[in-house]
Amino acid sequence: MTLEGRIHVAGAGVISAIGNSADETLHSFRNNLSGIGSITLFDSIHRGVLPVGEVKLSNRELAVKLGDKKDVTRTALLGIHAAREAVQNAGVDVTKWRTGLISATTVGGMDKTEEFFNEFISDSKKGRLRNVVNHECGKTTELIADDLGIRGFISTINTACSSSVNAIAFGARLINHGLLDVVIAGGTDALTKFTLNGFNSLMILDQKECRPFDASRSGLNLGEGAGFLVLVSERVRKENNLHTMGYVSGFANTNDAFHQTASSPDGRGSFSAMQKALAMSGLQPADIDYINLHGTGTLNNDLSEGTAVARLFGERYPRLSSTKACTGHTLGASGGIEAVFSIMAIRHQCVFPNLRFENPIPEIGLIPQQQFEAGLKISHVMSNSFGFGGNCSSMIFSKE
Amino acid sequence: MAVYINGKGNISPQKTWGDEPLLSSPRDYAGSKLECVQPDYTQFLDVRQLRRMSRVIKMGMAAGTLALREAGVAVPDGIITGTGYGCLEDTGTFLTKMVESNESALNPTPFIQSTHNTIGSQIALLLQCQGYNQTYTQRAFSFENVLLDCILELKDNPKQSILAGGVDEITNISHKIEERFGIYRQDSLSSLELFNSTGRGTLQGEGAAYFVLSGEKQNLCKVSLISVATFYKPGNHLLSDIEAFLKSCSLEAGDVDLVISGKSGDSRLGKEADLITSSLFPSSSTALFKHLCGEFSSASAFALWLGTRIIEEQQIPGIILERNAKRPVKNCLIYNPYFNDYHSLILLRAC
Numbered sequence: 001m002t003l004e005g006r007i008h009v010a011g012a013g014v015i016s017a018i019g020n021s022a023d024e025t026l027h028s029f030r031n032n033l034s035g036i037g038s039i040t041l042f043d044s045i046h047r048g049v050l051p052v053g054e055v056k057l058s059n060r061e062l063a064v065k066l067g068d069k070k071d072v073t074r075t076a077l078l079g080i081h082a083a084r085e086a087v088q089n090a091g092v093d094v095t096k097w098r099t100g101l102i103s104a105t106t107v108g109g110m111d112k113t114e115e116f117f118n119e120f121i122s123d124s125k126k127g128r129l130r131n132v133v134n135h136e137c138g139k140t141t142e143l144i145a146d147d148l149g150i151r152g153f154i155s156t157i158n159t160a161c162s163s164s165v166n167a168i169a170f171g172a173r174l175i176n177h178g179l180l181d182v183v184i185a186g187g188t189d190a191l192t193k194f195t196l197n198g199f200n201s202l203m204i205l206d207q208k209e210c211r212p213f214d215a216s217r218s219g220l221n222l223g224e225g226a227g228f229l230v231l232v233s234e235r236v237r238k239e240n241n242l243h244t245m246g247y248v249s250g251f252a253n254t255n256d257a258f259h260q261t262a263s264s265p266d267g268r269g270s271f272s273a274m275q276k277a278l279a280m281s282g283l284q285p286a287d288i289d290y291i292n293l294h295g296t297g298t299l300n301n302d303l304s305e306g307t308a309v310a311r312l313f314g315e316r317y318p319r320l321s322s323t324k325a326c327t328g329h330t331l332g333a334s335g336g337i338e339a340v341f342s343i344m345a346i347r348h349q350c351v352f353p354n355l356r357f358e359n360p361i362p363e364i365g366l367i368p369q370q371q372f373e374a375g376l377k378i379s380h381v382m383s384n385s386f387g388f389g390g391n392c393s394s395m396i397f398s399k400e
Numbered sequence: 401m402a403v404y405i406n407g408k409g410n411i412s413p414q415k416t417w418g419d420e421p422l423l424s425s426p427r428d429y430a431g432s433k434l435e436c437v438q439p440d441y442t443q444f445l446d447v448r449q450l451r452r453m454s455r456v457i458k459m460g461m462a463a464g465t466l467a468l469r470e471a472g473v474a475v476p477d478g479i480i481t482g483t484g485y486g487c488l489e490d491t492g493t494f495l496t497k498m499v500e501s502n503e504s505a506l507n508p509t510p511f512i513q514s515t516h517n518t519i520g521s522q523i524a525l526l527l528q529c530q531g532y533n534q535t536y537t538q539r540a541f542s543f544e545n546v547l548l549d550c551i552l553e554l555k556d557n558p559k560q561s562i563l564a565g566g567v568d569e570i571t572n573i574s575h576k577i578e579e580r581f582g583i584y585r586q587d588s589l590s591s592l593e594l595f596n597s598t599g600r601g602t603l604q605g606e607g608a609a610y611f612v613l614s615g616e617k618q619n620l621c622k623v624s625l626i627s628v629a630t631f632y633k634p635g636n637h638l639l640s641d642i643e644a645f646l647k648s649c650s651l652e653a654g655d656v657d658l659v660i661s662g663k664s665g666d667s668r669l670g671k672e673a674d675l676i677t678s679s680l681f682p683s684s685s686t687a688l689f690k691h692l693c694g695e696f697s698s699a700s701a702f703a704l705w706l707g708t709r710i711i712e713e714q715q716i717p718g719i720i721l722e723r724n725a726k727r728p729v730k731n732c733l734i735y736n737p738y739f740n741d742y743h744s745l746i747l748l749r750a751c
Contacts, residue, residue: 114495125580136537137516138538157537157721158537166534170534170549176423199511253533257527301584389527
């Protein structure tokens with residue numbers, strides 16, 4: 001496909017382990033800070049053993065801050081927090097235009113469902129129903145839409161860890177086809193015992209702080225958060241005289257079709273996602289100034305993704321880093337959070353650190369960006385997100 | 401641009417595959433849930449593959465395979481799936497084990513298969529389909545989002561054949577929890593009598609229906625998908641939203657030959673559905689279907705299968721007929737409400 005007119009990014013909002021807003025996040029990046037630490041939000045036998053990237057606000061604090069949000073799931077609270085920031089930042093009246101909300105999540109209301117299950121398992125008549133009423137992924141999106149006053153189009157995507165990029169791409173396509181004027185797109189996922197134990201059962205969680213793209217990497221740290229962009233059509237930008245932060249220039253969604261959880265050794269799915277995104281944008285590999293890697297820190301992902309990047313970009317590869325060393329892997333939210341980071345890289349002409357890197361992966365030899373660096377020329381940024389089920393997505397943002 | 405329905409496969413609480421005439425022997429269920437009639441899955445997959453798959457994945461695989469076979473497509477260009485709840489059985493299994501074993505010694509398989517995209521990705525893996533792969537999960541808009549995505553994809557590149565479906569399963573856990581919300585009938589003795597007896601609540605359903613959609617018409621294809629729309633909390637705009645939808649399709653209400661209504665049989669709901677069929681479409685035939693498949697997030701995929709079959713055969717089975725206008729069915733509108741906040745439209749046309 002081709003994009004008829006530009007799909008502009010008019011606003012961005014983010015919350016993660018390294019900050020509750022885009023400004024706080026930039027401050028953390030400038031100081032090369034990590035948000036990884038011990039579990040404090042819930043009881044678990046893994047507390048003190050498995051490091052995680054928690055948002056530094058409890059449910060109660062989030063509910064008070066957002067106002068009137070008692071019994072709302074953590075995934076929705078994080079989503080509302082970031083989506084509100086994005087909309088305020090954009091300065092677009094979402095009720096004036098044909099506006100849609102496209103969110104991504106993998107856990108939905110699982111945090112509350114877990115509470116429900118503790119009682120439900122011993123007696124199926126027990127457990128507070130208000131704890132499961134928001135279980136569905138789509139319910140999370142409803143809660144965000146209701147908070148923002150969006151009544152038109154809503155959608156939720158769950159393609160595991162690539163979900164958010166697909167949400168932003170769907171939004172861009174709906175604007176491109178003239179069906180919507182404004183789309184708030186991104187994703188949200190809270191840390192839950194379900195995902196913590198799931199990834200632990202797969203033995204891909206590092207008991208130390210994760211080391212993406214390092215030879216010594218031995219797994220990921222889970223994180224949580226939300227990231228949303230406000231996408232607007234050319235017409236909205238002109239009529240509202242908006243100073244936009246960048247635009248969506250290309251994206252692609254492919255499937256590795258290799259294994260339910262593992263990536264193919266040569267990263268055929270990720271290679272083709274990056275290649276197709278480039279083709280859509282009309283750019284050459286050499287035009288990309290920074291890649292925000294998927295870079296989970298698992299043996300398999302980083303080798304597979306690194307192999308694909310090395311094959312596509314060759315020896316003169318751009319600056320690249322995995323910000324998951326700072327935030328942890330925020331699953332369905334990661335593509336949204338990292339889309340906001342990509343836009344920040346363009347807006348502030350900077351790149352972000354891949355913390356704790358010491359030695360390159362011997363098979364590929366890629367050396368990521370190790371320190372925050374500003375004063376660069378950043379015109380085109382690629383962001384990768386891959387997930388279980390072989391879902392591979394890549395997106396390119398460009399400077400206006 | 402037309403989108404052609406070149407193939408379809410439907411695993412549902414009725415026997416909706418094979419050569420039988422449409423709904424010739426409808427199945428009646430007692431109780432408040434309607435579970436799918438299970439085909440012999442070994443005609444689609446080998447025993448080794450089947451062993452690790454949950455029921456919902458098998459149902460999706462079977463429906464997808466049936467659709468591809470009918471369309472004569474070996475590997476589609478993309479796979480798009482809609483599911484409100486995703487893989488509930490595996491989610492429930494992992495959650496239960498996690499609580500019971502206090503987070504120790506957990507088997508990863510149910511976790512791996514719990515994500516919503518497992519159905520679409522298992523089909524991709526089986527077919528070695530490396531193309532576009534997407535999963536929507538917006539409750540009762542999940543399948544409508546799939547169709548919208550398909551329409552956009554095919555506008556960009558009409559040559560593609562896309563496998564598009566809606567899949568949801570009932571589990572013992574989901575039934576026990578949802579029953580407590582008071583949304584299902586108590587003491588229902590006959591599902592086929594759902595609309596003949598007024599009562600609070602509906603019946604819980606499930607199903608898997610996939611379609612092969614393309615911008616290019618296959619020889620045997622008789623039905624095209626014209627448009628789809630979703631309305632979240634439309635309030636009192638619903639009727640005008642429907643009129644605007646028809647206008648965008650260059651149709652007037654009188655052009656609609658058949659309205660398939662997704663009324664659930666819950667006496668507390670369905671007022672909009674009755675208003676729509678009586679005031680907006682007084683001269684159209686009308687039909688109901690949720691006594692056959694139950695209420696669930698992706699029930700509109702069952703309705704799309706039903707509408708397609710009716711247009712193909714030019715016959716509306718008595719079991720679904722609410723009002724017979726005795727018109728040939730060229731334009732068929734599916735209106736699907738889901739509890740209070742979700743309303744959707746799908747327009748089909750004979751081609």
